[in-house]
Amino acid sequence: MICLSTREAARKLGLSASGLSKYIRLGRIPAPAMVKTGGSNVHAWTEDDIERVRKLLPKIANGRKTRYRKKKKPQAKKPLSNKWRK
Numbered sequence: 001m002i003c004l005s006t007r008e009a010a011r012k013l014g015l016s017a018s019g020l021s022k023y024i025r026l027g028r029i030p031a032p033a034m035v036k037t038g039g040s041n042v043h044a045w046t047e048d049d050i051e052r053v054r055k056l057l058p059k060i061a062n063g064r065k066t067r068y069r070k071k072k073k074p075q076a077k078k079p080l081s082n083k084w085r086k
Contacts, residue, residue: 004045030053
């Protein structure tokens with residue numbers, strides 16, 4: 001089983017590493033398993049972890065709801081009043 005770093009997983013997901021770490025810290029996506037390497041703990045991402053997050057991303061983009069957003073109606077231009085016309 002191949003494990004990837006957070007930076008490599010973020011690149012596969014199209015995010016920055018800091019953005020992916022922020023989503024983990026805020027609890028918006030589940031954290032993968034931790035592995036101790038060289039005295040520090042890092043997240044070890046598997047392909048299954050990346051696919052699970054890929055399915056969650058459209059629902060949490062920038063912390064806002066992205067589905068069923070109301071479309072703005074184009075506003076008609078109001079005619080100028082006579083006092084502004086020459």
